[in-house]
Amino acid sequence: MKFPICGFDAKNSVLCPQCEGRVNDGTLTQADVDASIALASIAKTTNEIDGFTLHSCKEFDGNYVLYLAKNDIQAIRQSRTMYKRLQEQFKGKIWLVEAGETDRRFIEDLFFPTRILSVNSVWTPDEVRKTKAVVSGKWTPRFPIDTKKVVFIVKNARNLDIEIEFEDKR
Ligand SMILES: [Zn+2]
DSSP: OBOSSOHHHHHHTOOOHHHHHHHHTTSSOHHHHHHHHHHHHHHTTOGGGGGOBEEEEEEETTEEEEEEOHHHHHHHHTOHHHHHHHHHTOSSOEEEEETTOOHHHHHHHHHTTSOEEEEEEEEOTTSOEEEEEEESSOOOTTOSSOHHHHHHHHHHHHOOOEEEEESSOO
């Protein structure tokens, strides 16, 4: 597996002077370190994960956003066991997103498996530019994704103000 810290550090739950320096100067975050160690420990017993690339991890108020390669995300989405094993390693909810993606893809990943119909820029009556995402279907109390958390993550990760609307408003 590839990690934001060295493979040796991840596997041994330590930080070499170089990686420690990168944490201190802010190039790496504590979430990068924690996620690398967590994934390395699962990789020891889960062969599929061993080929993965973790680009980075960002933590926003207990939400762990894992930036992975596209193929890795697809593999995790196809395996409930792998997803559970991954989630168990974190204190808060994990969100899987593709590294280096567009705003739209980022929002789509946070809403997976719900489909996003459109993502558009809109102007609010008081002249503030917002991004409106329209989610397919309608909201029910059983809707599995906390939309408030999505708004919060998108704001913090991409500095984007989004408004979420459901296709069927009734
Ligand atoms: Zn290192």
